[in-house]
Amino acid sequence: MKGLTPQLGFGRIAAFAGLAVLGALVGIAGSLVQGGWFPGGLLLALLGIAALCYGGVTATGSRSGGVAPGIGWLIAVLMLTASRPEGDFLFGAGLGSYAFLLGGMIVAVICATVPKLSQPGGPSVRLGK
Structure with a gap:
């Protein structure tokens, strides 16, 4: 069954690495936005x-294209929640921060596991034609 699964070449690895970097950037930006504009910022993040x-x-x-940005987002957000030697961290102890952390993980898992429906091939998909 050659041809049903995409081959893992340099281009695909580069695409997954780029998606992981974009996921990290979205995680950093979302962590700043969700606290600044609480209800709308959380939804935007x-x-x-x-x-x-x-x-x-x-x-x-x-x-895998949905997993790569999710992993990048998770790594960036977990690094931002780590305590610093001074004792403070980027996220406050509030409902919005916890909703961002848990909600982002749930959204990434949902997007990575929802099956991608393929379009049927052929000239027409209507039964009468």
Whole structure:
């Protein structure tokens, strides 16, 4: 069954690495926006990671395209939540921060696991024609 699965070449690896970097940038930007404009910023941050993960699935044609930005986002956000020697960190202890952390993980998993429906081939999909 050669041809059903896409080959893992240099271009695909570069695309996945680029998606992971974009996921990290979206995570950093979302962590700043969600606290600044609480209700709207949180929604904007979650929509950003959802759009990137679904765009990765669509662009690469595989679920791995949704996993790569999710992993980049997770690594960036986890690094931002790590405590510094001074004792403070970027996220405050509020409902918005927890909603961003858990919501972003849930959105990334949903976008990476939702099956991509393929379009039927052929000239017409209507039964009467």
